Amino acid sequence: MKARYINKLAGSVAVGVCLLAATGQQAQAGELYQGWNYSIDSFSDGYGGSDYEIKGMAVTETDDSIYVALTGGTPLAGQSYDGANDGNIGWGDMFFNFSGQDFATAEANGELLGVRFSETNDSRVDQVGLYSNVTTRNVAGANGGYTSLKKYYDNGYGDTNTMGTDIATEDDAYSYLYGDEVAASPTRRNTKFRNVIKNGDFMGEINLLDDAALAAQGLDFGNFGANGPQTFGFQLDKSLLADTLPGGVNSFMAHVLLECANDAVALAGNIEILVEEPEVEPEEVPEPAGLMSLGFAGLAFLKSRKGRQA
Numbered sequence: 112m113k114a115r116y117i118n119k120l121a122g123s124v125a126v127g128v129c130l131l132a133a134t135g136q137q138a139q140a141g142e143l144y145q146g147w148n149y150s151i152d153s154f155s156d157g158y159g160g161s162d163y164e165i166k167g168m169a170v171t172e173t174d175d176s177i178y179v180a181l182t183g184g185t186p187l188a189g190q191s192y193d194g195a196n197d198g199n200i201g202w203g204d205m206f207f208n209f210s211g212q213d214f215a216t217a218e219a220n221g222e223l224l225g226v227r228f229s230e231t232n233d234s235r236v237d238q239v240g241l242y243s244n245v246t247t248r249n250v251a252g253a254n255g256g257y258t259s260l261k262k263y264y265d266n267g268y269g270d271t272n273t274m275g276t277d278i279a280t281e282d283d284a285y286s287y288l289y290g291d292e293v294a295a296s297p298t299r300r301n302t303k304f305r306n307v308i309k310n311g312d313f314m315g316e317i318n319l320l321d322d323a324a325l326a327a328q329g330l331d332f333g334n335f336g337a338n339g340p341q342t343f344g345f346q347l348d349k350s351l352l353a354d355t356l357p358g359g360v361n362s363f364m365a366h367v368l369l370e371c372a373n374d375a376v377a378l379a380g381n382i383e384i385l386v387e388e389p390e391v392e393p394e395e396v397p398e399p400a401g402l403m404s405l406g407f408a409g410l411a412f413l414k415s416r417k418g419r420q421a
């Protein structure tokens with residue numbers, strides 16, 4: 112993976128704020144606003160018009176929870192479309208990559224996490240929730256879309272912020288999704304979309320949230336002029352990740368494509384896993400030496416009395 116991509120991972124959330132201010136690279140990394148980390152996508156790279164236009168993704172965390180939000184033209188339950196095999200085009204699944212590797216390598220190594228958040232999409236896992244050890248498949252063709260990223264770009268959809276603020280260029284998108292070697296010579300064959308979970312191990316449930324519930328958590332895509340019209344998201348308990356991630360700050364890249372792959376967005380962020388400190392026994396106050404020796408003397412006295420009685 113390219114060094115600049117790793118830099119973006121490192122400089123994305125609260126921990127990176129000072130670093131960003133110091134290096135003046137704010138335009139390249141996640142946008143922070145009132146506790147949320149935003150990645151704002153191009154407003155004009157949704158093939159098929161406003162119904163398929165993703166505008167942004169955002170993440171925040173509390174001690175116990177992770178909140179994820181999406182905004183764009185596609186409703187959570189998708190749009191009716193005759194050209195799709197199931198008559199509906201909706202959202203693909205979301206992938207979380209904590210490995211520091213590109214997406215394809217992370218999948219090959221069994222290190223991808225995935226979230227199915229849409230009950231109506233073409234995911235191959237059967238329930239909404241968080242999954243580990245995720246493999247992926249391409250459902251773009253079955254949903255009336257281009258089947259490769261190269262074809263999408265060949266047709267003129269490679270705008271700035273192609274996958275949001277955190278994967279801004281075509282080269283970065285190729286590099287993250289398929290690795291540097293493919294990025295050096297992308298073709299329609301080696302850049303097939305991978306946009307839903309094929310297999311995975313269920314880790315736990317997520318809680319779906321509407322725009323009002325997210326606004327109550329402080330979400331404000333409007334600050335970036337990036338409001339929907341469809342805004343929704345989910346909450347998941349950090350405890351689900353406690354066996355997967357080490358304690359401390361964990362950097363990730365997350366991304367999601369529409370089922371038709373007409374648009375995609377990614378976000379680089381950090382999640383802090385808090386480790387419970389073991390309870391410290393209150394320190395015993397040592398007895399003054401005089402009392403201690405008195406105690407031993409007393410014990411010795413009692414023993415000697417006992418001995419005499421026997």
Ligand SMILES: [Ca+2]
Binds near residue numbers: 157375
């Ligand atoms: Ca877009």
Ligand SMILES: [Ca+2]
Binds near residue numbers: 196
């Ligand atoms: Ca579909």
Ligand SMILES: [Ca+2]
Binds near residue numbers: 152156374375
């Ligand atoms: Ca995009």
